[in-house]
Amino acid sequence: MDIDKLVSCATKALVVEVSLYPKPGLVDPVDSGAHQDMDYITFMESCFALIPGFKIYIETGMNHQGDLKELFNLIREIGMENESRMFSATENVNTHKGANFMFGIILAAIGYLDNPTLLELQDAIKTMTAGLVDNELKDLQEYRTHGEKMFQLYGYTGIRGEVESGIPHAFNVGYPILAKKDRSFDTRLKHALLAIMASNDDANMLKRGGYKGLQTGKEWSRKAYDNLNQHLSEMNAKFIEDNLSPGGSADLLAVSIFLYYYQKEIIEKNNR
Template sequence: MQIIQKHESVLDISQYAMQLDHLARTALYEEVSLEQKPGLVCPTTQGSHTDMDFPLFQRSIAALTGYFQSQCLNGYQGVAFENIQRCGIQAEQKMMTATAQINTHKGAIFNLGFASAAVGKCLAQDISVNAISMGRMIQQTWQEELLHHLERNPNSHGQRMRSQYGITGAIEEVASGFKTVLDVAVPHYLEIYVKTEDKKRASLQALFALMSHLQDTNIVWRGGLSALYIVQDMAKQFLARGGVLQHNWMQEVVKVEDYFVQHRLSPGGSADLLGVTLFMLKVEHEFRNII
């Protein structure tokens, strides 16, 4: 990878943004490729979904090529919030065309769009690119607009759950600078990866940590608050027993998988944040020596 010096040329920034785009799509591909995600689409199962499968997610990810590059450049150039928003809407339209109007990556477009813009803004200000600086940049730059000026769709699942139960969702998570990702998912991932050097086990541990903590509006939409509490408790118990470090961890995960499919539950919010986790770790690894 080409190392970018300070006072980069436009060409250098474009190449850097292209690399970021590749990392974002790779993170999304690794997330959907991870087997044994309870209730979620994997290469060998549709989970709790009847309208989605693995090839659909592959087409969706391919349709997003160039989007994360654009958002990185938007952040670097310091464009208005509305421009970032418009870029995301255009990416949504491309995704929905590729998937025949099935929402596969709306959360990823929102989450990783702002994360990519944050990387661009860090570069523009000569700030080292890592998970913490990305989160802090989002807070400092867009938190106010995300929380108080972003037009919310009252008919979306997330907003209906917010109105009905008062639970927060993707907008609040992004506005916090991905606090749940930084405080919960990344530490669990790194702990397991250091001990096992196994990305699959580290990713599953991070997913269960997110499930134990997150007010996942996808779970609430499908099963109500009672389902959310059950899911959180199941994940907490799995982690308390050692998570993926248990000798029989696969059998334990299968039990959770079976329950989710039986009750048609899908922790889509947690899956979205696993994608953010993988993206942040990739960016931090690849670009740690940039500034």
Template sequence: MSSREDETLARAAVAALTGQLALAPKPGLPDPRDLGVPARQDHRTLRWSAKALAPGLAAMAAAARRTGEPTPRLRAELGAIGRSTEHTVGLAGGGHRGALWILGFLVAAAAIAPRAEAAEVTAVAKRIAAHTERGAPRRPSRGSSISAKYGAAGARGEARAGFPHVRRASDALAAARSAGATEEQARLDALLTVMSTLQDTELLYAAGPVGLRHVQAGARAVLEAGGTATGAGQEALHALDADLDARGWSPRGSAGLLAGALFLDALPVTAPLPVTSPLPAA
């Protein structure tokens, strides 16, 4: 059974994911504009199914807190919980597979190292991901097949490297805020920072290496124009958004990594104090 601390970490992770979903415009990604388009209900479904991650993430945090260190046994337990959670999320509408694993590793690391700085949390997550999961399905996933085909790091490589793109997004958040950007602008700049260099296996599957480079160049163009806090950056953002919408390309891997950065940004999170009854009068 998970503790209040584990449930608090899980809620913070879900809040990071729904915070990412709330951003707009996100080039090629579901956002609140979908709610007004009858043919595009993806955003509403994703927002609803995000809540279904909470029990699994709390169980991952509980397993990590109970184990206390990044062991092969913990890696196997996280894998089993993750696959069960994928099934639950599927019943709630689906989606978030990549975000589940990103947030799962980070939540587990945060449970092992409470009150740690973000860099330490990603270092612990790296040590968890370094272990081979013995109970993993032998059939390769689409992402792992694409990773092998193109030499891309993929989700597994990102975790084993200590989530470099999560760290890059965190740095971009801090830089944009320091420059006076609004919170939404800072988060969009962080998303574009990830998109500009990530070897997104979803994009490689849909568009191949040429399409991936096209999206990376478009994201860089927004940042080089000054980011979303500038007029030129906004113009480049809307052009990229229209382009990806027309092509049907979606950089979904970047969205999950931004959610990871937003989770780290919320740390440390603490469980609310229990409500106590006042002492009786003497």
């Protein structure tokens, strides 16, 4: 297994996501969207701070002798250490907490299964995280974290529900658009982001704008337009005005990009 290549694919996915422009309410090389506490450089610092953990996720999966559920428990501990690296690099700004969580699961599963197909990988993620929502949200007496509060208020299961379902917004929404190769990669990335936003119950949108803000984002993502970049720029202006940012959808786009690179640069090359 080419660990360095896998780490490169993961890092590149994060860099490509934040470098995409224009985007609605999100950090890019031109502006910081609806964010006051971070910019493009903050994200670059975060991307590269996560690299050591990416390698450890893969190696942990490769060396694990137990089952996938046990591997998930191991990865969560390692994930907290990688999250600390992120916060150290960004001066305690949350840039990639959700992405780090998802990449930890994905990379560990790839290491464990030795370069699985995308279908095998998605099935492994479901097995690793089975019961996560019930175990961590259903019987709570106190709702402390943002994800817990969103479950309490709206019944949304957030990133826990996403991974337990096999990260469908990446595997089944974002990745197929990127893989189609019918338009430029830049255009496909933007279409993938809009498609993810249109159906994702983004916890960050809920946090910033409540249910109304989430629905506003979904409606804008489904709107007809004549010019894609103009539409995204108009969305950005609206999201900045309303203090909205689809950060969860951005993380899911980053995972979609990783799946694209993983399939293209590792799976397809191994099969030649």
